Amino acid sequence: MKNNHGRHSFYGKNELCTFNSYGEESIGRFGRMFREVSPLYVNPLELAKLGAPGGPMEATNAELTSDVPLGMIFFGQFVDHDITFDTQTNFSSINNPREIENTRTATLDLDCIFGGGPEDEPFLYDKPDGRGLYLLTGKTNQNQGQAANLEKHDLPRTGTETAIIGDPRNDENRVISQFQLAMIRFYNANYDAIKNADPHKTSDEIYEEARQLVTWHYQWVVVNEFLPLLCGSKLVSEILGAGRKFYKPCHSAFIPVEFSVAAYRFGHSMINQQLKLKPSGDVHSIFSSEFGRGFEKIKNQKQIVEWEALFDFDGNYQRAEKLDTQLAAILLNLPFIDSTNPADKSLATRNLRRGQSFLLPSGESVAACMERDEGEINDVKNLIRNVSQAHNINLDNGTPLWFYILAEAEEIGRIDNGGSKPGEGLGPVGGSIVAETLIGLLEMDEESYLGHNRDWSPTLGTNGVFTMKDLLTIANTAVEL
Template sequence: MPQLSGYTVIKILLTTKNQLIMSDSNHHGMHSFEGKNVLCSHHSFEEESFGRFGRMFRELSPLYNPPSTLSGLGKKDGPMNGGNSPKFTNSVPLGMVFFGQFIDHDITFDTSTSFSSINNPNEIENSRSANLDLDSVFGGGPEDDPFLYKPREEGYYLLTALSNNNIGQNQATEKNDLQRNGKETAIIGDPRNDENRVISQMQLAFVRFYNANYKIMKDANPGYSPEHLYEEARKTTTWHYQWIVVNEFLPMMCGKYLVADILGNGRKFYKPVYSAFIPVEFSVAAFRFGHTMIAQKLKLQQDGEMKSIFSKEFGKGFSRLTSSDQAIEWNAFFDYGTDFQKAEKLDTTLAPILLELPFVPSDDPNDKSLATRNFRRGQSFLLPSGENVARHMQREDSEIEQVVDFVNNKEKMVDVDLSAGIPLWYYVLAEAEVIGRQDSDTQFSSGEGLGPVGGRIVAEVLLGLLELDRESFLGNNRDWVPTHGKKRVFTMKDLLEEADKAYDL
């Protein structure tokens, strides 16, 4: 029998024949708790529903900040403007930030919410499965989405620009592109994975990594049917991807000490009642940390020129490659043993261009600021304040005060009043800047990764999704180790190198 939530217990108590009077609820051992009135009146704080978003901290009241406060915090010339002199991490490859975007597209897709109304997570359909299963790559499989695959008689390889013979594209560019239709639209499992050149070619790398696994299976097992080969190759591809999430991405972004603690001592806060789901505290706040780690200018190739993230070479996605200058060289984004681009520090500032998005068709500056949009979205989902989440997680008062004092001192300079509470997303960023990633029992690296609150939300959710999925390696076979890589070590670099070998499949 599932454990009853605080919400359910209250409903039961209120409907017994000896009904409690709310004003007298502190008597007879019945103590009030924070968020009670919200829980009793707003059904978005109920248990999660299958295929929907939900809440991680159902007990906590929502924060309300005046819209003017949120816009003052996120405006283009406000306190979150990082200026034109980027500050880089010491340890995080820039490619890992885009890998985080790839993960996000694999597990969340919300197409129905807006800033102008209260959003109920329980009513919002998640168009992606809440599993790290690469449905953004495989779609519904060759039976449901045959346009993603070669015909059965050729083997269920995923199509690329090269194998699809994109119309009007030369060999030099189609080698580095996704399959597209005559209007240049990428034919892939998730259209968002074509929104910039890095994410589209990362999608292509996963397509090719699957194709490499399919060929290995086919050569080793000539008697297997295409359907059997597909299932085995998909599982192998997905488990290697999940391995990277657990053993490379999470330790790098959340801290290896924190990840080891969760794997060893269990999840404390992400505990679904019925089935795995995506909490809005994760999707709307904590997992948006990557927005602060993108520099205004990047280079696509090791010896290439620096380009704006919204340049036609880098950021103008949703169209085919037209020049070899648009091809990504992964040694410029990941550690191949040579010089590579680092991510910007994880802190309370963003690249200036992100505070004035050039592609948003609005005259309202609040619509153009990515930071303000994040604040408005968090408020529309009734997220609790960062301080209340930290207290609920039983973080030490001195640590919370350190983050709050940092935020207050910074915002006083621009006359922004956060006395009601700090938006959860902003608290996560401030905590990363002040405290940082926990690398050991006593060592923290400020600006290198998420702090204790943000790191635990992100790591518990991603690890929880894997542990609750009977098809993942953590939920199915904990004795599994990668078949690629060396000495049971498999990294994103290894995946990209294997994918590159399979470009002609």
């Protein structure tokens, strides 16, 4: 397209004309938050150098955050599994977000826990004409070949050890598997309380009431604990008070690729290479049999998570690693990837390649589109320049969005009312993408508390305050069926 006399071109115009992936979102598909911004191209060899083992992204001296529980990073993974599931894309071709089906609902509705409900997926539930529509655990399922003292600590499983749950990914490591079980038990505890309070209610009525109660309290934790902790309380308050500026769907809620392929992958920088599943337990590698080998039943007490080790119950929890441009060394050489190409085995390089396959814009371009201060952008670019030049990496065309967001977190970090905290959370670009997307999904969902009843506040917890600690404490009280 050429400029007509007297008319100005606009940024990204040629891409809008050329790529149909820059159009309005389609129902049930991914989409773009910044449709007017041109894509970035970086030589793949430079991306491989950036994410290589022994390169600039390998952490050699792990530093911990001051107040981010390690468990919150795994909770972020759980949230991701609740709203996105992409089974179609690869690195070998350009991916069009508008053609990629999201096989999860783009709502925080816990369909990974409840599936399609007891009529659609009855195998997740106990019998409605018996004890009621409790969700199955390992104990109610009587897992084949599992010791009785371990059943209640595990998910329901088939004879081949496959978890009987709404999303198979929630069995890929011990923490996510045990959190799936905690959410099941949280529902069962509330189902039991409602049933005992009014024995005349039908099992379907109790199910609907308990499901909404559980879902709204989960959403409350996302908005009032998870997002302020990772995106900054000041930013979250501004979005809730003044509205969203960048996540503005044309029709229905969707998952932006700037969120799913870049900003929400911040957690990869915050995962510890070594961690404990119990406060006084042994330290395990993230890919050890105790922690990292999912998709199989619990075989011993060491594999059972005690949540005090991962979330803030009394201040003695494990902290996540700082959010910066480095990842744990083991993540740059993934042991389960069968390839002789080091680039295939590096999680960092895979993220960078995925961003390029989705035609993501540069971080600088997105920051400019957000009208971030030029001095702030230059500060982040200086950090990036120092890293890239020290390792002879050419990023002259621009910085991949994911790497820019990590660098911004390292340079600026989470902005609370007391100021910025480098390394403690996402900076303004990354934080805005994450917080606006998750809040937007809730605001556009007529069944969520933000989309249905903005006067609602938690009925569980204490005086309208409800935290992850409260959720996990209630989960531990669930009736053993």
